[in-house]
Amino acid sequence: MQSLIGTGVALVTPFKEDFSIDIEALSRIVNFSVDGGVEYLVVLGTTAENATLSAAEKEVVIATVIEANKGRLPLVLGVGGNNTMEVVAELQTRDLSAFSAILSVSPYYNKPTQEGIYQHFKAVAEASPLPVILYNVPGRTSSNMLPATVVRLANDFKNVVAIKEASGDLVQGFQLLKTKPKDFLVISGDDMTALSLILAGGSGVISVIGQGFPAAFSEMIRLGLNRKVDQAFQIQYELSDCIDMIFEQGNPAGIKQVFQSLGIARNTVRLPLVTVDDSLANRIDLFVQKSNR
Template structure:
């Protein structure tokens, strides 16, 4: 899965003032990411506010990104949830020819055991016609997919090619990197520790901030992959304050404010999310104004 080495970005869904999808802004974000050096695009992840999109709106997002991308970058589709049967049904009925892989989050709210997580992803892998990246994000799912479960899945399901690891636990990430099977991808799902994970043997990142600062962030990851540590950390420290800022009042409210400051898209989010407050708007705007684009 060489296509998934480097920086992928979890695309936002921009909205107009009436909260309808702003397809022109979405096209602009795709082009901004492509032109900035991003390696692949992830559609309908958490950052896309997927939970508030109707089935019809999800299709609009998918087709808009496919059309804007024009085959330039590999595409990954988010296909996850907490009803295994529904996910399997989608995997059996959707045309996956535009995608190199799917990203599938560990079941949320149900709080399955490790065996439940294993059986869920085994069913997903058996149904998926394309490779699967499993996604561990305990802060959103209320359950942590342990390394032992990840290794079980990696060894038993050849269609599971990697994990997006977003537990925010460097010790757990190191366990994954130390003991993973050969060619299994460990992808950071946390922008702040993406570079340390790459330097420890990770394959890259699926990033939020990367779509707002694609040039700097993707170059940082490439430098890390090439072991140019000092140059990579210069870019990490350049972006570090803004990484904190974009998550300070929730995702994707922060990154949407970056796009507002860049003049690429408005900062509207759907309830129950709300836009960042005026203080954070001003701090993000000042950061954007001062960074070398």
């Protein structure tokens, strides 16, 4: 899965003032990311406010991204949930021909045991016609997919090819790198620690900030993969304040403010999320203005 090495970006779903999907803005975001040099695009992940989109709206997002991308970059589709049978049914019925892989989040809210997580992804792997990227994000799911479970899945199912590791725990990331099968990819899901995980042997990142600063962030990741440590960390330090800011009041409210500052899309989010407050908006605006000088 060489196409998953480098920077993938978890695309937002831009909304108009009336909270309907802004198709033109989504196309602009796709083009901005592609032109900025990222390696692949992730559709309908957490950052897309997937939980607040109707089934019809999800189809609009998918169609818009496919059309705007025009086959330029590999696409990954978020297909996950806490109802295993529902996830399996979607994998068995959805047209996945435009996608290179699926990204499937560990079940949330139910708080399954490690055996429950294994059995869930066993069902997903057996149903999926595409390679599967596991997604561990305990801050959202309330359960941590431990390295032993990840390695067990990777060894048992050839189409389980990678994990987006977003625990924020570098030690856990190092344990994954130490114990994983040779060709299994450990992909960071945390913008601030992505470079450190890559330098330890990780394969890249699925990023939020990467869609707001695609040229700089994807170059940082490439430098890290090429072991050009000093140059990579210079970019990390230049972006670190904004990485903190975009998550300060929740994702994707922060990155949507970046897009408003760039003039690409509105900062509108759907309840229960709210836009960032004026203080944070002003700080993000100032950072974007300085970065574009």
